[in-house]
Amino acid sequence: MHPIIKLVSQRLALGFLLLFGASALIFGLTEALPGDAAQAVLGQAATPEALANLREEMGLNRPALTRYFEWLGGIVQGDLGTSLTNKLDIAESVGNRLGNTLFLAFWAAIVSVPLAIFLGLLAVRYRNRWPDKLISAVTLTTISIPEFLIGYVLVYFVAVKLGMFSPLAMINDSMTLGQKLNSIALPVIVLTLVVLAHMMRMTRAAILNVMQSAYVETAELKGLSNFQVIYRHAFPNAVAPIVNVVMLNLAYLVVGVVVVEVVFVYPGMGQYLVDHVTKRDVPVVLACGVIFAAIYIGLNMVADIVAILANPRLRHPK
Amino acid sequence: MSDTLLKVRDLKIGATVYPPGEKPHDIEIVHGVSFDLERGKVLGLIGESGAGKSTIGLASMAYGRGGVEITGGEVWVNGRDILKTSTGDIRKLRGGEVTYVSQSAAASFNPAKKIMDQVVEAAVEQKKFSRKEAEARARELFAKLGLPDPDNIGDRYPHQVSGGQLQRCMTALALCPEPDLVVFDEPTTALDVTTQIDVLMAIKEAIADTGVAALYITHDLAVVAQVSDDIMVLRMGNTVEYGHTDQIINNPQEEYTQALVSVRSIEHEEKKPTPEPVLSVEGITARYKGLNFDVLHNVNVDLHPGQTLAVVGESGSGKSTLARVITGLLPPRDGEITFAGRKLSADLKGRTREDLRELQMIYQMADVAMNPRQTVGTIIGRPLEFYFNMRGAEKRKRIIELLDEIELGETFIDRYPAELSGGQKQRVCIARSLAAKPKMIICDEVTSALDPLVADGILKLLLDLQKIEDVAYLFITHDLATVRAISDSIAVMYQGRVVRYGSKSEVLSPPFDDYTDLLLSSVPEMHLGWLEEVVAHRKMESAGN
Numbered sequence: 001m002h003p004i005i006k007l008v009s010q011r012l013a014l015g016f017l018l019l020f021g022a023s024a025l026i027f028g029l030t031e032a033l034p035g036d037a038a039q040a041v042l043g044q045a046a047t048p049e050a051l052a053n054l055r056e057e058m059g060l061n062r063p064a065l066t067r068y069f070e071w072l073g074g075i076v077q078g079d080l081g082t083s084l085t086n087k088l089d090i091a092e093s094v095g096n097r098l099g100n101t102l103f104l105a106f107w108a109a110i111v112s113v114p115l116a117i118f119l120g121l122l123a124v125r126y127r128n129r130w131p132d133k134l135i136s137a138v139t140l141t142t143i144s145i146p147e148f149l150i151g152y153v154l155v156y157f158v159a160v161k162l163g164m165f166s167p168l169a170m171i172n173d174s175m176t177l178g179q180k181l182n183s184i185a186l187p188v189i190v191l192t193l194v195v196l197a198h199m200m201r202m203t204r205a206a207i208l209n210v211m212q213s214a215y216v217e218t219a220e221l222k223g224l225s226n227f228q229v230i231y232r233h234a235f236p237n238a239v240a241p242i243v244n245v246v247m248l249n250l251a252y253l254v255v256g257v258v259v260v261e262v263v264f265v266y267p268g269m270g271q272y273l274v275d276h277v278t279k280r281d282v283p284v285v286l287a288c289g290v291i292f293a294a295i296y297i298g299l300n301m302v303a304d305i306v307a308i309l310a311n312p313r314l315r316h317p318k
Numbered sequence: 319m320s321d322t323l324l325k326v327r328d329l330k331i332g333a334t335v336y337p338p339g340e341k342p343h344d345i346e347i348v349h350g351v352s353f354d355l356e357r358g359k360v361l362g363l364i365g366e367s368g369a370g371k372s373t374i375g376l377a378s379m380a381y382g383r384g385g386v387e388i389t390g391g392e393v394w395v396n397g398r399d400i401l402k403t404s405t406g407d408i409r410k411l412r413g414g415e416v417t418y419v420s421q422s423a424a425a426s427f428n429p430a431k432k433i434m435d436q437v438v439e440a441a442v443e444q445k446k447f448s449r450k451e452a453e454a455r456a457r458e459l460f461a462k463l464g465l466p467d468p469d470n471i472g473d474r475y476p477h478q479v480s481g482g483q484l485q486r487c488m489t490a491l492a493l494c495p496e497p498d499l500v501v502f503d504e505p506t507t508a509l510d511v512t513t514q515i516d517v518l519m520a521i522k523e524a525i526a527d528t529g530v531a532a533l534y535i536t537h538d539l540a541v542v543a544q545v546s547d548d549i550m551v552l553r554m555g556n557t558v559e560y561g562h563t564d565q566i567i568n569n570p571q572e573e574y575t576q577a578l579v580s581v582r583s584i585e586h587e588e589k590k591p592t593p594e595p596v597l598s599v600e601g602i603t604a605r606y607k608g609l610n611f612d613v614l615h616n617v618n619v620d621l622h623p624g625q626t627l628a629v630v631g632e633s634g635s636g637k638s639t640l641a642r643v644i645t646g647l648l649p650p651r652d653g654e655i656t657f658a659g660r661k662l663s664a665d666l667k668g669r670t671r672e673d674l675r676e677l678q679m680i681y682q683m684a685d686v687a688m689n690p691r692q693t694v695g696t697i698i699g700r701p702l703e704f705y706f707n708m709r710g711a712e713k714r715k716r717i718i719e720l721l722d723e724i725e726l727g728e729t730f731i732d733r734y735p736a737e738l739s740g741g742q743k744q745r746v747c748i749a750r751s752l753a754a755k756p757k758m759i760i761c762d763e764v765t766s767a768l769d770p771l772v773a774d775g776i777l778k779l780l781l782d783l784q785k786i787e788d789v790a791y792l793f794i795t796h797d798l799a800t801v802r803a804i805s806d807s808i809a810v811m812y813q814g815r816v817v818r819y820g821s822k823s824e825v826l827s828p829p830f831d832d833y834t835d836l837l838l839s840s841v842p843e844m845h846l847g848w849l850e851e852v853v854a855h856r857k858m859e860s861a862g863n
Contacts, residue, residue, distance in 0.1 A: 214425035218491075221379055222413035222440035236430040312430050312475045 003317055007308050015301040022293040023075070027068050030282055030289075036060055040280035041084055071286070080287040085279045090287045093272070098291065100171065101261075101268035104184055105253035108191035113246055116196050120203025120242075121235070125226055127208065136204075139197035151190045151263035159186060169264035187264045191257065195249040202245040206238035213237075240307035247303035254299075255292045323396065323498055323531050324355040324378055330390035331373050331382070331555075348373055348555040350391065357498065360525060360532045362546030362563070364539055364578070366769035367740070369552040371535045375501040378533060379416045380408050396498065413440030417492035421504035423484040427476035433487050434472025441495035452494060459490040462527065463520045481633075482513035489521055493528060500525075501533045506541065510632035510796065511840040518544060519853050537769060539578050540842035543567050544849040551575050567844060577771060579844060584777055584803040588822045591807070594659070595620035596757050596790050597644070601653035604643050612651070613639050617816055619809045621758065624784060626791040628801040628822075631811035632837075637794045640811070641760050644792070645679060658757055675705045678751035682763035684743035688735045694721075694746050695731040701753040720749040723786070724779060741772035745779065752783065758790040765800060777803050798841050802826065810834050 038054040039046050055061050074081060080090040119139070123132040142150065159167035165185040175183070210216065211234055219233040258270035265271075269288060276284035308314055331348035348370040355361050363371040377388055380400045392399050400411055417440065420426040427436055437459075438452035447455060453472070460468035463486040476484055485505060492500045505521060506514040522545050525532055536542050542549060542563075549566040551558040551574065559572045570576045597620065604614040614636050621627040631637045642648040644655060646666035655662045658676060663669050681687040688697055698717050702708040708716060718728045724745040735743055744764060751759050761780070765773035780791065781804060793804055801808060801822075808825040810818040812833045818825055830838065839852055 214420060214422060215428040217383070218418070218420065218426045218436075219428070219439075220412070221376075221381060221418045223409040223411065223444060224413070224439075225409065228443075233428050233431075237428070310430075313477050316475050316478060318478050 004308065004314055007314065008305055011301055011304050011308070015297055019294055019297050022297065023072060023290050024068065026286060026289040026293065027064075027071065030286055031064050035280070037084055037282045040282065075287075075290060080290075081283040083276070083284050084281045085276065085284075090284055094269070094287060094291065097267060097269045097272045100266065101254055101257065101270065103171075103180070104169075104187060104191070104257065104261075104266065104268060105250065107181065107184060108188045108195070108253050109250055111188060112192040112195050112249070113199065115192065116199035116246075117203050117242065119196070119200045120207065121227075121230055123200065123204045124207045124211065124230055124234075127204075132204075135200065139200050142193035143197035146259075147190055147194050148259050148263050150193055151186070151260060154186050154189060155263075167264075169266040171267070184264075184266070187257075187260050187266060190260055190263075191253055194260075195252060198249055199242070199245055203238070203242050206241040207234045210234040210237045236310075239310040243306045243310070244300075244303045247299040251296045251299045254295045321356045322354050322394075323357045324533075325394035326354075326374075326378070326391070327352050327394075328391040329374065329377060329388070329393060331370065331377060332387055332389040334385040346389065346555065347386070348377075351550075351552070351555075351557050352391075353550055353557075353560060355499070355531055355533065357531055358529045359548070360534055360546040362542035362549040363533060363535045363552060364537065364542050364549060365552035365558075366537055366771065368554060370555040371552050372503050374552070375503055375533050375535045376418070378499065378501060379412050379418065381412070410444065413497075414444040414446065414495055415497055416499045416501065417495060417497040419485075419488050419492045419500060419502045419505045422508050423488035424476065424481055424508075426488060427484060429476055431475075432472065433474055433476060433479070437472060437487060437491045437494050440491070444495055446495045456490055456494050459493055459524070460487070462524060463487075463490055464516065465490075482509050482517055485509060485517050486520055489517075489524060493524055493530065496528070497530060499531045499533065501535070503535045504537070507536065507538070511798075511842075512632060512836055514541075514842075515840050515849070515852060518849060521545065522849065538842065539567070540844040540848075543844060543846055544842065551578070564846060567846060584774060584781070586781060586804055589622075589625050589806045591620070591625070591821070592622045594623070595656075596623045596658055597621040597792065598656040599640070599644065599653070600656070602640070602643055602650045602655070603652040604639060604648055604650040606639075606648070613814050614643065614650070615815045616653070617811075617814075619816060619819060620807075621790050621792055622806070623757070623790055624788045625806040626784070626793050626804050628793045628795060628805035628808045629811060630795055630798065630801050630808060630837075632796055634813070635811040636814040637811050638762060639814075641679070641762055641792070641794055644760065645677065671705070675701075675754045676757040677760070678754050678756040678758070679760045679762065680744070680747050680751050680764050682766050684740065684747045684764075684767075685735060687747055688743065690735050693732050693734055694726075694738075697735075697746060698749050698753055701750060705754050716753070720753055723752065723783065724749045739772075740768055741775060744768065744776055748776075748779065748783070752787060752789070755787075756789055758792065760792045760794070762794045763796070764793075766795065766797065773800070774803075780804065798838060810837065 036055070038051050038058060038060055042050055042054060059067065071081065078091060080094060082088065083090055083093065119135050123135045126132050155167045158164050166183050167186070169184050169187050171180045171183050207230060216229060216233055219229045224232070254269075257268065258274060260266070261268045261270035262274065269291070273285070273288040276288075328350045329348060329352070330346060330350055332344050332346050334342055334344050336342045351370070351374060353361065363374060365371045373383070373386055376383060377393055378395065380388070380393065382388060388401055391401070393401050395411060396415060400408065427433065434453060434456060437456045438449060441447045441452040441455070442449050446452075456472060457468050460471055465471050465483055465486050471479065471483070471487070479487065485508075489505065502521065506517050509517060518541065525545070534542055534546050546563050548561065549563050550560040551566065551572070553574055559566060559570065559575045566575060567579065570579050599617055599619045602614055602617040603612050605612045617640060619627060619629070629637045629640060639648065643650050646663065646669055649664040654664075657673065662673060695714070695717050698720055699713050702713050702716055717731060721727055721730055726742060726745055730742075735746070738746065765776050768776060777800065783789065784791065791804070795801060805822050807821050808819070809816045810825065810833070818831055818834050825834070826838070842848065
């Protein structure tokens with residue numbers, strides 16, 4: 001068997017194993033929290049008898065392990081359970097929200113990843129000169145400011161003062177793509193500013209590392225221009241670490257956008273999760289946790305696989 | 319019009335250095351060097367490390383490696399001073415008029431790109447040929463350089479061909495754009511001797527066929543004598559001697575050149591084996607984890623107290639693996655090792671502190687074998703604490719004794735490795751191993767990274783120390799001259815097997831087996847025409863078979 005296939009299938013298997021572990025951890029942790037779903041539902045009306053009845057009804061008296069595997073079995077079949085608070089099917093509510101979050105993350109990635117890599121290349125080309133220092137200074141500044149602050153500043157100056165873009169990022173199915181993009185422009189900018197620095201710095205560092213190699217000298221001695229040397233000879237060898245940090249940031253764009261979604265009142269997963277955490281809606285929290293874990297593990301798995309594929313020694317064995 | 323292609327006048331090159339604990343400052347590393355090179359001729363630049371030979375070679379492409387900068391003088395290529403020309407013109411020069419072959423083709427080929435893409439890149443980029451023409455030319459060069467399957471080898475990635483083949487690909491890369499001048503920077507140094515001969519011959523023929531001029535940079539006078547018309551001997555950035563190859567080899571004027579020509583003056587009388595060997599390796603068979611073939615096959619050798627066993631072979635012969643087995647880093651699949659009369663545990667974990675103390679090791683790369691943040695005193699003192707529990711004044715006295723033994727002296731005790739030369743670093747490593755009062759030291763290519771004259775000093779020191787300390791050496795090397803200089807007995811290894819084993823006089827006297835014959839005849843000799851003689855002799859032999 002080709003070693004690539006073996007390595008990639010190993011990664012995939014490990015990914016699933018990890019996801020299984022994550023689901024157990026999430027379930028275990030919510031179990032360990034004081035109080036259970038029955039208490040949460042009854043709230044003030046929780047008399048011992050009512051609690052016992054409801055627990056019986058919800059099947060909470062059965063052992064945790066049984067409930068875990070039931071829950072897991074449901075997830076595998078696409079059944080995420082029912083929300084305690086509004087009795088709606090979680091899969092349905094999440095589906096819509098997740099779509100919105102992915103939509104926002106997708107456009108933030110479309111802007112930020114090429115921009116970060118381009119800025120990284122530019123920083124390498126002019127290393128230790130003013131363009132490099134300017135890029136580093138600006139990106140490090142934007143990563144250092146809390147995203148809600150950037151969010152509000154942008155809302156005030158861009159949306160309110162300049163009248164560009166919408167201050168609230170409301171979207172719905174009846175909007176055209178252009179309207180949607182106009183609506184999410186500000187959160188996309190905020191997210192881009194937050195993730196830019198990591199990816200730019202890693203691109204710069206990875207390429208600079210490769211720039212020390214003898215084959216880069218060979219390329220320079222072929223009379224290639226600096227940019228040709230960087231993108232033809234240095235970049236292909238720096239792909240693995242760059243993809244790694246890009247994937248981490250993409251995961252952040254999906255999983256970590258809670259604050260930005262709240263600032264812009266965006267109907268995504270973040271808001272949904274925050275709402276239901278405050279209501280102690282355990283099934284929803286569990287479902288969101290598993291989805292986030294799956295996205296996180298999935299993206300990192302992609303990074304691993306890209307790193308394997310980027311290695312010519314593995315791609316073309318002797 | 320004169321036929322001068324490259325004219326260098328009073329070339330001065332500087333660099334910024336960052337010594338530890340001092341402010342960075344500029345130093346001059348080449349102090350006004352001048353020479354001429356005519357079209358189609360080969361000039362050999364020879365010298366030890368730090369002589370500035372590579373720096374001068376790269377200056378002919380207006381290139382400075384790292385922080386190196388050309389600070390003065392003139393470099394004329396094809397009638398213009400390239401130090402005063404535009405950036406665009408320099409890009410036309412590099413890869414168009416002048417090309418470069420580096421010491422390590424393995425590092426100089428981009429691992430992520432196919433060989434063909436890299437070989438034709440300069441020619442296409444410089445608009446000398448279309449992509450198609452360049453590929454045709456590359457295939458022609460592959461064939462001329464004796465590469466297997468020249469039509470398809472370009473489709474492979476660098477890691478898919480051997481080191482010797484890659485070095486030839488690098489030569490093809492340099493010749494592909496039809497340059498006027500090729501700078502060969504130690505192109506065969508990283509190769510095994512038996513491979514070196516073929517590559518050397520391929521380069522020589524390619525130079526003759528294409529009529530290209532060449533700067534041939536090397537530290538090996540015997541090699542440069544085979545390929546160059548003129549030779550310039552450099553030392554610490556100055557020209558020592560500059561003349562025709564014949565004159566430099568046969569009638570050197572300067573003392574330094576004479577020393578280079580007559581290097582390897584060490585004579586060592588072979589000692590007779592004793593009844594009781596200190597180390598006995600019996601039937602060792604070993605393989606690395608995850609591999610499905612053995613890298614050592616039934617190896618049997620003995621080492622006698624106070625003597626030297628040279629294990630000689632080319633890369634991949636298993637000689638370093640044997641060292642790993644003896645030190646316990648790689649437990650063998652079969653066989654056993656007896657050391658100082660007792661059976662050694664196969665695994666490092668099973669060895670006693672006494673086993674560890676009596677069996678020491680010295681490595682090829684002295685600078686990575688020392689902690690750069692520890693002083694020489696700390697480095698040598700560590701085994702004294704660990705094995706003998708020495709402290710304070712007693713320890714210091716012993717460190718100074720050891721420093722005297724390695725001819726460095728007390729003043730070195732507070733220095734850091736970065737403040738030492740390559741030879742001094744290796745001496746400190748020797749002192750560290752001697753501090754343990756071992757019965758035996760494994761020396762793994764300990765002189766390979768050193769210049770010939772420095773290496774000679776280290777070998778002399780090792781022989782002297784052997785007399786004083788009565789320590790045995792297992793001396794691993796690929797260099798037959800070193801073997802001659804230092805050994806009492808020799809084991810020749812090839813593909814994981816000992817193919818010839820015995821006392822020095824036996825092993826180095828005919829009749830030889832095929833491999834030993836090939837190995838011995840491949841060592842470059844310091845006379846003109848040696849290369850042609852060997853190649854002709856081999857052709858005759860293979861025709862005879």
